[in-house]
Amino acid sequence: MAAELHVELVAADRSVWSGEATLVVARLTTGDVGIMPGHQPLLGVLESGPVTIRTADGKTVAAAVHGGFLSFADDKLSVLAEIAELAGEIDVERAERALERAKAEADESAHRRADVRLRAVTSR
Amino acid sequence: MGAQLRVYKRRIRSVTATKKITRAMEMIAASRIIKAQRKVTASMPYATELTRAVTAVSAGASAEHPLTSEVAKPTRAAVLLLTSDRGLAGAFNSSAIKAAELLTDRLEKEGKEVDTYIVGRRGMAHYAFRERTVADSWTGFTDEPTYADAKAVAAPLIAAIEKETAEGGVDELHIVFTEFVSMMTQTPIDDRLLPLALEEVAEESGTKGDAKPLFEFEPSAEDVLDALLPRYVESRIYNALLQSAASKHAATRRAMKSATDNAGELINTLSRLANAARQAEITQEISEIVGGSSALADANAGSDK
Numbered sequence: 001m002a003a004e005l006h007v008e009l010v011a012a013d014r015s016v017w018s019g020e021a022t023l024v025v026a027r028l029t030t031g032d033v034g035i036m037p038g039h040q041p042l043l044g045v046l047e048s049g050p051v052t053i054r055t056a057d058g059k060t061v062a063a064a065v066h067g068g069f070l071s072f073a074d075d076k077l078s079v080l081a082e083i084a085e086l087a088g089e090i091d092v093e094r095a096e097r098a099l100e101r102a103k104a105e106a107d108e109s110a111h112r113r114a115d116v117r118l119r120a121v122t123s124r
Numbered sequence: 125m126g127a128q129l130r131v132y133k134r135r136i137r138s139v140t141a142t143k144k145i146t147r148a149m150e151m152i153a154a155s156r157i158i159k160a161q162r163k164v165t166a167s168m169p170y171a172t173e174l175t176r177a178v179t180a181v182s183a184g185a186s187a188e189h190p191l192t193s194e195v196a197k198p199t200r201a202a203v204l205l206l207t208s209d210r211g212l213a214g215a216f217n218s219s220a221i222k223a224a225e226l227l228t229d230r231l232e233k234e235g236k237e238v239d240t241y242i243v244g245r246r247g248m249a250h251y252a253f254r255e256r257t258v259a260d261s262w263t264g265f266t267d268e269p270t271y272a273d274a275k276a277v278a279a280p281l282i283a284a285i286e287k288e289t290a291e292g293g294v295d296e297l298h299i300v301f302t303e304f305v306s307m308m309t310q311t312p313i314d315d316r317l318l319p320l321a322l323e324e325v326a327e328e329s330g331t332k333g334d335a336k337p338l339f340e341f342e343p344s345a346e347d348v349l350d351a352l353l354p355r356y357v358e359s360r361i362y363n364a365l366l367q368s369a370a371s372k373h374a375a376t377r378r379a380m381k382s383a384t385d386n387a388g389e390l391i392n393t394l395s396r397l398a399n400a401a402r403q404a405e406i407t408q409e410i411s412e413i414v415g416g417s418s419a420l421a422d423a424n425a426g427s428d429k
Binding site: 008010011012013014015028029030033040041042043044045068069071073078080082 | 163166167169170173174176177180181270271274275338339340341342343347348351352355358359362
C-alpha cells in the first residue's frame with residue numbers, strides 16, 4: 001500500500017495547492033472525514049470549512065474552502081472548491097473585520113465564510 | 125497654400141491621429157489576450173477534475189436526475205449567447221449572434237420554444253433593435269469575467285432547467301460562444317450543456333473505456349449529483365466566458381491591426397496627392413509669372429514702336 005496520496009486542491013479559477021500527503025481532513029456535509037492512503041473511492045459534498053493536509057514531509061497545510069467537492073480514487077484526492085484559500089493567504093484582519101460586519105448585519109453566509117477563514121488560520 | 129493642398133494636409137493630420145489610437149488599441153488588446161489566455165489555463169484544472177467527477181457519479185449512480193435525463197419530447201430550450209460589451213472587434217459579435225440565430229432556427233424547426241439569455245451589451249442591442257424578447261441578460265464583465273459572474277449567469281439557467289416545463293421551465297440548455305482556437309482563429313460554436321451527453325463528457329475528460337472505481341457517495345449519490353451538476357454548469361459557463369473574452373481581445377487586436385495598416389496606406393496615398401497638389405500649385409505659379417512677364421514684355425515691345 002502506498003503510504004502517500006496525491007492531493008490537488010483546486011479553486012474555480014486557479015490551482016491552489018498540490019503535492020503528496022499522508023492525511024487529509026475535510027468537512028463534508030455529513031461530518032468530518034479523514035482520508036489516508038488506500039481509502040475507499042469516495043465522492044463527497046464539502047461543507048464550508050477548513051481542510052487540513054498533513055504533507056509527506058510532516059508539515060501541515062491548512063486551507064479554507066467554501067462549497068465544493070472532494071473526490072478520492074486510486075490514491076488521488078481532488079478537492080474542488082469554488083473558493084479556496086491557503087491559511088497563509090488569508091488576511092486575518094480583513095477576515096476579522098468581515099466577521100464583525102457579518103455579525104452586525106446578521107448575514108449568515110458571510111458570517112460563516114469569515115469564521116471558516118479564521119479557523120483555517122488558527123488550525124495552522 | 126492652395127485650398128486643395130490645405131485639405132490634404134488636414135486629412136493627413138487626422139488620419140495620423142486615428143492611426144495612433146488604433147495602434148494603441150491593438151497593443152492593449154494584445155496584452156489582454158495573454159491575460160485572458162492565462163485565466164483560461166488557470167481554470168482548466170477545476171474544469172477537468174469536475175468533469176471527471178461528473179463522469180464518475182453519472183456512471184456509478186443509476187439515479188435519475190433532471191439535469192442528466194433526456195426528456196422524451198423536449199418542448200422548450202434555453203439558449204445562452206455570449207457577446208461582448210464593446211464593439212471594435214471586427215465580425216466577433218455578429219458571427220456569434222449569427223450562430224445563435226442558426227441554432228434558434230434549428231431548435232424551432234424541431235418544435236421547441238426558445239428562451240434567449242444574453243451576455244454582453246452588443247447582443248442585447250441586436251435583440252432589442254429587432255424587438256425580440258430576451259429572458260435575461262447581463263452586462264459589464266465581458267472583458268474580464270470572474271467566477272462570481274459565471275455563477276450569476278448560471279443561477280437562473282439552472283433554476284429554469286429544474287422547473288417543470290409546464291411552469292415555464294426548460295428541457296435543454298444550449299450555449300453559444302466564440303471558441304478561442306488560436307491567436308488567429310476564433311470560431312463561434314454552439315454546445316448543448318444539458319441534458320448531459322455522458323459519452324461526450326467521458327471523451328473530454330479522457331477517461332473513456334477506463335474501468336471506473338466504485339465510489340462511495342457522501343451523503344448519497346443523488347445529493348452529490350444535485351450539488352455537482354450546477355457546479356458543472358457554472359464551470360462550463362465560466363470557461364465559455366473566459367474563452368469568449370480571449371476571442372474578443374484577439375478579434376479586437378486583428379481589427380485594430382488592419383485599421384492601423386489601412387490608416388498607413390491612406391496616409392501614403394494622401395501624401396502623394398498632397399505632393400501632386402503642391403507641385404501643381406508651383407507649376408501654376410511659375411506659368412503665371414512667366415505669362416505675366418511675357419505679357420509685360422509684349423506690352424513694352426509694343427510701346428517702343
